[in-house]
Amino acid sequence: MPNITTFEEGWDLMQKGINKLKNILEGFPEPFTTEEYTLLYTNIYNMCTQTPPYDYSEALYEKYKETFDDYIKSTNWLSISNTKPQLFAYSHGPIIRILLNMEGQVLPSLQEKKDELLLRELLKRWSNHKLMTCWLSKFFRYLDRYYTPKQRLPSLEETGFLSFYHLVGDEIPLKCYTTVYDGIHRQVMDAILAMIDRKCAGEPIDETLVNGALSFYSEIGECTRKNDPKHFAETMMKENVANCNMSRLQIS
Secondary structure (H helix, E strand, O other): OOOOOOHHHHHHHHHHHHHHHHHHHOOOOOOOOHHHHHHHHHHHHHHHHHOOOOOOOOHHHHHHHHHHHHHHHHHOOOOOOOOOOOEEEOOOOEEEEOOOOOOOHHHHHHHOOOOHHHHHHHHHHEEEEEEEHHHHHHOOOOHHOOOHHHHOOOHHHHHHHHHHHHHOOOOOOOHHOOOOOOHHHHHHHHHHHHHHHHOOOOOOOOOOHHOOOHHHHHHHHHOOOOOOHHHHHHHHHHOOOOOOOOOOOOOO
């Protein structure tokens, strides 16, 4: 009888890898080795190809989603390091080097920011979340070969992006600009409009920052296959920016 990896054994190994990835994102210089990366991928492969009832594909997919949800909602603040972390990944031979600089967790950080600081923080968190999605999906990518297509589930990358969409921004109803709702989106748009008001009053603003924040709505919509984020931003702009010369501001 071949060796069977229990779910507890296999997930314990993945949790160690996930914790290491989080440490890298939070500024601790502890790069993955080729062996560690290969071990994590192979572990997922083994857990997905064992004979039932030891095929843990469904449980691993759920754990993958929980990993993102728990990370975004976490209130566990760690010391901020001035050292830029290095994350190494290995695919088909070449070394891909990514530099990340992530300070703390997502939701607590965004909730403490206002106006321009909020916009800068949101864009930084979104950029880091994309990187986290990229590398976690590489660890678990065997799930996308058979499990997610067969079950007609979102891919690993789309699942990672949806976690940011749901937990940071909340669901955006198609006509949410006429309703009151909680979450970061209202604060972000208020910050954008406040900066536009300053521009209309003749004050200089960082238009690149505003453009980046507006582009976020388009990008997260594309990543999650949802139209409402871009629709929301476009509607808010049309209703609140009518007579101001903001020719360089656009939702790409």
